[in-house]
Amino acid sequence: MDTHDLLPVGTVAKRSGFAASALRYYEAQGLIHADRNSGGQRRFERSVLRRLAFIRAASNVGLTLEEIRDELERLPDGRTPTKADWQRITTHWRGRLNDQIAALERLRDGLDSCIGCGCLSLRRCTISNPADRAADGNGAPGAAFLPPLLRRPHKPA
């Protein structure tokens, strides 16, 4: 309908919910592509909106931009994912979400089991020591190690 179906950055920003600065950043990082008009301004194809939806979904799932770029690069340029692509991807994502959920549940359940005990024992407490490591036998409170639990703050406005 427009000049040639190409959208300037502000329009893409409004329609995608990303700030224009984020779109420029994504372009610089190679996650999205933009043509330029004669004056050097970005002109996005409409398919970028779908790509941005993918980016947001992936980032909601907790992937870093680098991982997202990798995943996008495995798709032929600009192609809409096929059913097979999409199954591979969602399988990956679902695994990740399940890991995160499981880690949180372990934490929460450890919390429940601790209610009222007030222990916070460094070597026994599931909350300060979720993965049940650090039970070295030398009497001293064992070191507590971190689980690679969560990803990304994602603080919007």
Next chain:
Amino acid sequence: MDTHDLLPVGTVAKRSGFAASALRYYEAQGLIHADRNSGGQRRFERSVLRRLAFIRAASNVGLTLEEIRDELERLPDGRTPTKADWQRITTHWRGRLNDQIAALERLRDGLDSCIGCGCLSLRRCTISNPADRAADGNGAPGAAFLPPLLRRPHKPA
């Protein structure tokens, strides 16, 4: 057994699993306290280990250091939490974990419902638009908004 039961920073680091630099940082941020010996070196009371366990637990649950400090400040200085303290705290934490778990489950279930559809519709897809906002009626793909899902990366070694 030692001079007066006071631990230097390296020992606390080893026993707590935190790096010495992190301990100095926590002291600077007011999360833990250290006395000084005649030469100006930190000497920690053993109770700091329990406090550090608390800090690690809280940070595993996803609290920021600021929130942790607030929570610690609500306890009389250095006191081991009473049963009541601990119940209040774990209730708070459990709520937070449940929120996070629920958010992830919504995401995962949306993912399941999308398998094979390959849609990634900006206005319909639960993954790119988890909170089901952005259904403005004007034909254009609606903006996708972020849920305030997760906290803190927590990337150890």
Next chain:
DNA sequence: CTTCAAGCTGAAGTCAACTTGAAGTCAAGG
């Protein structure tokens, strides 16, 4: 007494994912 690991401070660096700012260009309406 020597030695050197361990400690000290304060400033600066790191990481991710952007945002903000400055200074200038482009495009569309009147």
Next chain:
DNA sequence: CCTTGACTTCAAGTTGACTTCAGCTTGAAG
């Protein structure tokens, strides 16, 4: 033609939780 708002680039700033560095001091062992 002029104005205004959208756009450009590149550099620097932001946040949280630390780590690293430089340069110096302390303290325990031999």
